[in-house]
Amino acid sequence: xxxxxxxxxxxxxxxxxxxxxxxxxxxxxxxxxxxxxxxxxxxxxxxxxxxxxxxxxxxxxxxxxxxxxxxxxxxxxxxxxxxxxxxxxxxxxxxxxxxxxxxxxxxxxxxxxxxxxxxxxxxxxxxxxxxxxxxxxxxxxxxxxxxxxxxxxxxxxxxxxxxxxxxxxxxxxxxxxxxxxxxxxxxxxxxxxxxxxxxxxxxxxxxxxxxxxxxxxxxxxxxxxxxxxxxxxxxxxxxxxxxxxxxxxxxxxxxxxxxxxxxxxxxxxxxxxxxxxxxxxxxxxxxxxxxxxxxxxxxxxxxxxxxxxxxxxxxxxxxxxxxxxxxxx
Numbered sequence: 001x002x003x004x005x006x007x008x009x010x011x012x013x014x015x016x017x018x019x020x021x022x023x024x025x026x027x028x029x030x031x032x033x034x035x036x037x038x039x040x041x042x043x044x045x046x047x048x049x050x051x052x053x054x055x056x057x058x059x060x061x062x063x064x065x066x067x068x069x070x071x072x073x074x075x076x077x078x079x080x081x082x083x084x085x086x087x088x089x090x091x092x093x094x095x096x097x098x099x100x101x102x103x104x105x106x107x108x109x110x111x112x113x114x115x116x117x118x119x120x121x122x123x124x125x126x127x128x129x130x131x132x133x134x135x136x137x138x139x140x141x142x143x144x145x146x147x148x149x150x151x152x153x154x155x156x157x158x159x160x161x162x163x164x165x166x167x168x169x170x171x172x173x174x175x176x177x178x179x180x181x182x183x184x185x186x187x188x189x190x191x192x193x194x195x196x197x198x199x200x201x202x203x204x205x206x207x208x209x210x211x212x213x214x215x216x217x218x219x220x221x222x223x224x225x226x227x228x229x230x231x232x233x234x235x236x237x238x239x240x241x242x243x244x245x246x247x248x249x250x251x252x253x254x255x256x257x258x259x260x261x262x263x264x265x266x267x268x269x270x271x272x273x274x275x276x277x278x279x280x281x282x283x284x285x286x287x288x289x290x291x292x293x294x295x296x297x298x299x300x301x302x303x304x305x306x307x308x309x310x311x312x313x314x315x316x317x318x319x320x321x322x323x324x325x326x327x328x329x
Contacts, residue, residue, distance in 0.1 A: 125305025254322025
């Protein structure tokens with residue numbers, strides 16, 4: 001693992017770079033149960049990266065920031081694959097982050113992608129597990145259905161969808177009893193002669209004309225163009241069923257106090273790229289922050305499973321569900 005863990009790791013990691021820049025504290029990791037060795041992190045960063053590139057010890061911050069900049073670029077590339085490359089403008093979205101390291105880098109990524117707001121849910125390190133426990137049971141079925149859209153029988157399409165939906169409902173009730181069930185339907189469609197298809201959501205009873213319009217709209221959103229003249233092919237049908245089970249209220253799951261007047265538990269000189277250097281920064285415990293609490297950056301919010309970094313010029317507010325809302329300056 002990271003050199004700062006003291007478990008034999010020698011290669012500098014993103015965690016080591018964050019520690020060198022004091023974005024995370026030596027005694028805050030896992031509520032202090034894992035002490036981090038900042039000197040070991042600094043030595044690894046300079047020995048493996050800074051030294052070979054010709055940087056002296058006085059440029060350690062620049063070297064560590066370079067590591068984080070590369071990591072940010074990689075994460076931005078992954079986000080662009082599911083947004084820009086699919087015709088989505090990142091400026092139209094808010095950035096929901098989770099995992100142990102998500103909130104450390106969220107503001108930097110959002111700033112580069114011109115996203116105006118970051119949301120960090122409670123217990124971000126456990127968020128995926130929580131989502132699994134809260135998710136409805138789901139079943140997906142698909143069936144090949146080859147036909148030119150103009151010559152296809154809308155009755156045949158919806159007859160097939162209805163049969164698939166009934167099969168899904170029976171299977172879910174067999175496994176989960178008499179629960180509420182919802183169904184989503186999609187058609188796999190493409191222009192004639194194409195290899196790849198797009199999935200088009202449809203609603204029960206839609207006409208061929210409505211289905212065609214939905215395909216053109218979906219294709220335009222994905223690729224930035226459409227062809228109203230080229231024949232369209234239907235190649236498959238998909239039905240997804242959800243068994244609606246009981247779930248706890250999200251408002252009961254967060255640990256944010258209803259009121260309070262929190263004060264920083266410490267201050268550190270944290271490096272911020274947009275400031276071009278270190279800034280004396282207050283450190284807060286997330287468990288101390290009440291709903292409605294607001295503060296202007298810079299600030300660092302520490303908790304058991306994660307650390308959130310609020311940059312200078314950014315603003316933080318604790319939302320009604322205990323989420324951290326960071327508005328990017």
